[in-house]
Amino acid sequence: MSISQLKTQIPQNDQYSVEVAGSPDIPGEGKPRRNALCPDKLIVHPTGATTLYENFLNGVKEAGDDGNFLGHREIKDGPYVWQSYRKVQKRVSNFGSGLRKLGLKPKDLMGFFSINTPEYVMTQLACYQYNFISVPLYDTLGVETIEYIVNQTEMVYCLATANKARHLLNMKDKLPTLKTIIITDQYDQEITDLAISHDVKIVNFILVEKDGSVHPVKAKNAKPDDTAIICYTSGTTDTPKGVVLSHKNIMANVASVRWLAENGKLFLASPDDVHISYLPLAHVFELVNTATMIYGGTAIGFYQGETLKLLDDIAELKPTVFISVPRLLNRVYDKVVAGVKAKGGVAQWIFTTALNTKKNGLNKGNVDHWMWDRVVFAPIRARLGGRVKTILSGAAPISSEVMDFLRIAFSADVYEGYGQTENAACLTITLLGDIASGHVGPPQVCVEIKLVDVPDMNYTSKDKPYPRGEICVRGHSVFREYFKLPEKTAEVLDKNGWCHTGDIGQWDKQGRLVIIDRVKSIFKLAQGEYIAPEKIEKIYAKHELIYQAFVYGDSLQPSLVAVIVPSEKTLLKWARQNNLVRKSFQQLCTDPQVKKYFLQILIKYGKANDLKGFECIKNIHLVDEPFSMTNNLLTPTFKLKRHQARIKFQKEIDNMYTEIS
Structure with missing residues (x-):
């Protein structure tokens, strides 16, 4: 369904969110609001999948026997090599069984210290199937933060690439609980000797998988309320906090995106789609993106691990879905604008004319142009492989002009999402057919949102023309607690289940959320x-x-x-x-x-x-x-x-x- 078709379905004065019926008037805060498409209930999970492992099984069913799942470039700058959903399903079961034989028990912790790879995702899926708890370490965290996370979680097992394993071994004296490292790629004798000297067991990923295939240990699947991951906040302050997220929390986000997609308001991930995975899987944004793609049986290709070669990977993979963050999308925009300025003359006039013509069309709900798409914008589309039909920006605000440029240059559906680790990246998202910029859309259908007064900053829910205040969210995606930090948990999560985000927002005249400030940065x-x-x-x-x-x-x-x-x-x-x-x-x-x-x-x-x-x-x-x-x-x-x-x-x-x- 095109934007022009949807334009007539979303009148300019329609409300995207509505107040929750029967909610009481509470001094100092506005009434909770829900997505107007689903005002009477909050969605819990998608059809047939209450946990992340069931989510994977749905992807296997959607993709069929030969559907591509995980792709990587075996040879540097070579073609993508693919594993099917069926093949990965078997490998995941074997690897999970191997982890049980290695000593992990249900609800034990498994560390991750790696860039995005097929082995990373297979280990995640094994954790979901065998009910282990994932604890990612950010690929670029400093020594002190890694030490803090490993010791706070008392981590015993960790999956790592060889270079990250060496990093852990070099600081082993400060990591007393770490006993076993599973390495996903090739490693040299120096790492083996280093491990022996520190009394750490080094195991190869393939050997764990092979061992698990012999007399396999039966999986004890997770339940919805079981912890799926302890996802540490990336931290704009000293010490990161471990956000405890259950299977239910993450599946609520998958469910919301899927429900909106099936109702024609978001992109519907399918086996025909290809997703490029380069944002760190250690962060909840890409974790949830991946889960959403898996539910739809979508193919996921990984970058080679070098940011400077990302565009080369994209050109080879030719994704249909491009999920990114503003800083990278801004670069695409800035390079195009700088290139046009450098050419000047007729070339600049043609580009400006094409841009303005399509902008006028965009305001009428049309993102295609028979001539300018071929003459001016085709080379720009080629930078992202030429097949991108869906772009999602998240993790930080993006400017209106860049959003419009992306719609114009790629003739794509462009969405902006807003969320935090504490709500499994799930709070609001813009909807298909809404081409206005400057807001982050209505609530996802698994949560409700209210604005609470911040008197010190002169923001109140009674402000005119639009209510303003701290954004608070409650629903199925909201986290359970900060790991071993009850006092910090109480500061953010109140007794009624409302998570206080620290962001200042306002409702616009159509009930969409606008982020206007940050309590903590003020x-x-x-x-x-x-x-x-x-x-x-x-x-x-x-x-x-x-x-x-x-x-x-x-x-x-x-x-x-x-x-x-x-x-x-x-x-x-x-x-x-x-x-x-x-x-x-x-x-x-x-x-x-x-x-x-x-x-x-x-x-x-x-x-x-x-x-x-x-x-x-x-x-x-x-x-x-x-x-x-x-x-x-x-x-x-x-x-x-x-x-x-x-x-x-x-x-x-x-x-x-x-x-x-």
Whole structure:
């Protein structure tokens, strides 16, 4: 069903969410709201699947005997090699049996320390079948955090790639409970010797699988309320918290997406689809994406593990579904816009004409154009393999202009989701046919949402024209607890089952949720003004000179400062135009003249984009190294780790404030 067909089904004034019938008036909060398509109940699980293992069995049934499931590139840059759902089902059972023989018992913990691979998913599925609990370690976590998670969970068994196994062995003195590492790829004698020296058992994945196939141990399947995973928050503060998610929590999200899809409001994953898996499976966003694809019998291809080669993997795989995060989607947009500007002249005129023509069509509910799709947008589509029909953005806000560009360039259905680890990535999602931007849609059909007043920030459920407040969610996807942290659990999960997200939202006139602030990221300046740094960073990041920005301020200072990573290509171009051609990018970042130029530009840009005087940055520090997971400044979903950034740049922050004074 096309957007143009759906346009007539969603009148402009229709309500996407409605108040829960019979809910009481409670001072200081708005009434709970549910998706208007399903106002009388909350969906628990999809047809025939109450657990993640039953979810897999449904995928096996949907895909049939020969349906592709897990694909990877055996030879570097070679073709994708596939395993069918049926073959993987047999391998999963054998591997799960092998884990039982290795010593794991139902409800024991299994660690994961690996990039996304077929072995990762097969181990996950074995855990679901044999009722083991998954505990992922983020691929780029620092030593202290890995130590914290392993020791808090008293982890004994861990699946790892050889390089990550070496990492664990090198810090084994701080990991007393770790006894067995299952390695998924080839490893050398040095790792074996290192394991022996630390009294750690090293086992090859294939050998565990083979052992499990001989006199197999019968599986004791999980129940819906059993814990499926302890998913540690990626952490914008010091210590991550282990979010305990049950099979029911995750299946509620699968159920919601499936229910909306079957009712014509979302994409319906099927065996005809192909999903590219590169967002970390250790994060709940990709975990749930994968579960949703599996239910539909969809083929899942993995990237090679190198971000720089992701587009090569996509070109070879040719996915139909592309699930991503704003930072990566912004790059696609920025590269196209920069390329058009560089060409200039007739090429730029043609692109602008094509873009505006399709934008006019988009406003009427049509995403196709017989000429411009072939002449202008075909090369852009080829960057994502040429077959993408569905794009989903999640984990962070995305701008309206990028959302519109994706719809126009790819003639695709583009959705934006909003959620957190604590609600299994499931809170709201935009719906098919709704092409308005700037909101994150109505509640998923497995949860209900209310807004609670935040008086200190002047947000209330009685605000006009739209109610505002802290977003609170209750329903089947909401987590049970933080692992071994009852006090932290009580801070977030109240006695009535409401999870307090820490985000500030408002309902728009059609009952869709708009994210407007963040409680935890808000701070006061010396004069008492409240600052939302993420909003300011988002504005500055739109400037062509800016690649990344970290805005900082505190209650002892009257103004804001920022650490800026310039766009290397744009800065070098500016340098050529200003007779600084002999300087490298690194040298330019330390040049006082460049800094002065940057600051003047950004102050003007901030004012032009309606930033208040106290929201404009008053001093900057330029750095040539981008914020990344590797230097522990970004979470796996590319959110800025403010606490770590403050620590890393404290000296520079102090210097900036000294210069201002």
